[in-house]
Amino acid sequence: MSIAHFYALVGVGLISLGLYALIVHAHLLRKILAINVMGSGIFLLLVALAKRTGTALPDPVPHAMVITGIVVAVSATALALTLMLKLSAQTGCAELPDDEKE
Amino acid sequence: MQTFYLALALFLLLTLGAGMWRVLRGPTAADRMLAAQLFGTTAVAVLLLLAQASGNAALRDVALVFALLAAVTAVAFVQRAWPKQKQEQEQPQETERDVD
Amino acid sequence: MTLIDYLTVVLLLAGAIFFFAGTVGLLRFPDVYTRLHALTKADNVGLGLMVVALAIQAESWAAVGKLLLIWLLVMLAGASVAHLVARGALRRGIRPWKQ
């Protein structure tokens, strides 16, 4: 196993953790954190696999994609946080309503 | 020399892990924030060591950006996110427990 | 290893000891104010020693300047944050620890 494979596996771990927390947690702030962890996992996977060029220089194309991805992720987080605040200002709590029990 | 730099970076990473205990334990928000501040400085040191070990001078720019932005999160905490009323009631008890 | 290398090793190890002391202080001191003291002082000296150690290895004067700039910025941020946290804690009625 090379370093690239190791970090790629860590990326898979982060994706699974994030996905699990995203589904299980009811609080929206926690869901936003979970999506961010998932995103980081995907970025880690992309950049780790880009390292397998066999030369000193990794593949620059995934790097470019991840850089824009990081900036887009933070703006999406800002939008999600605003949505969460709007929802909690109107309903009084930052969790999605439980349709089953109502 | 390269091994030495890396070993030192590893050591700093270990102290960072030990400091994580303070984030988990607290007790106040300020304590957690202080630990995060220490992580920032440690990360700067690790980056400088890695820059020296790999001979990649660009990593010093990463350390520079870290050093510049080290204060931003802490300022956000002090100015906005530090709870005002709740802490005042809890905190004296917390200190007294520590004194005992 | 040249003399400069030995000097670097000594300075780096001294810096690492200060980092270690900072972490121990963060974990062991009783309240926010004492932890501030441990963290900022030890941390800035630790990073300072490491910066000096790496500066004598640096390839150009520009690199030395950049290293010193990083150190100054970290010290500036550390000192300001320490002051702000201590001030905020006092205003929120957190009493300093007394033996």
Next chain:
Amino acid sequence: METVMVAWMFDSLLGLGLLWLAWQSLACSDLFKAIVLFIAFGLLMALAWVRLEAPDVALAEAAIGAGLTGALLMVALAQLQSIETNGDAAVATVKKGHCIRPLQWLLLIALSLMATGLGYVIISFPAHVPGLSTAVATHLEASGVSNPVTAVLLNFRGYDTLLELVVLLLALLGVWSLGGTVPQQTTTPAPLVLEALTRLLVPMLILTAAYLLWVGAHAPGGAFQAGSVLAAAGVLLLLIGRHPRAALMALPLRLILVLGPATFVAMAVVTMLIEGALLKFPPEHAGKLILLLETTAMLSIGATLAALFLGGRRHTDKEHS
């Protein structure tokens, strides 16, 4: 080889630390603790990028993870708590942190199957694949810059970057269209030390942004990193209560916001008419054109991110304008 072994120890500690921090951040009960752990997670991610020889990505992560994400989450949590304490207590009695119990085991099984499958695929990947690195390397001469990542971002896949700028703008439009969420609590007047710190840091941040933009042509750096650093300067000013005047918020801000995408679109149209292909720069002018595009993109990215931090326009702003 000792070096390899120490490097492996470093990498495994870093990887396990990342997983542990993510887990703790998502599982712990206190939301503030979760945010601090997430900030620490961002710091370790920057170290991971460095280990993977992606200094460009590390720069972006350092600027965003250390500055913007932390500040955004902190302020959002503060506003959330002020809503919860001020709001109707009867409405807020929905049980905290309830989980979907019956399906949890099924979910756990499904996710571990997914993780195993992905892991198996990754292990079976060949250890050496050139990818697109050789293609980029052979055309690097014609791109006008010598940093391959910048070449990919601004030249080879310029249309991607154009659309990314539009996405940023759309996120801001979304935030604005939601309007003011909470009457933001008035920031306490900044202490003297904070004032002095900001006065020292903001010029340094602007200078660093310019440096990163310039150095991006031949070394790690570029518009996205520089824009994030610029946004951090804006965030710092907003945090100490220096809100821009309403006159600046109206037209000038909007002009800066669209400057980057507009320049990109104009460039795309011109290259389409002259060269016959979208964003195909003539090699002799490519360097200058990329610098122009990057400068406008940096300004727009910085302004957009700072505006995102400011959030929806508050009611008072609407009344005045």
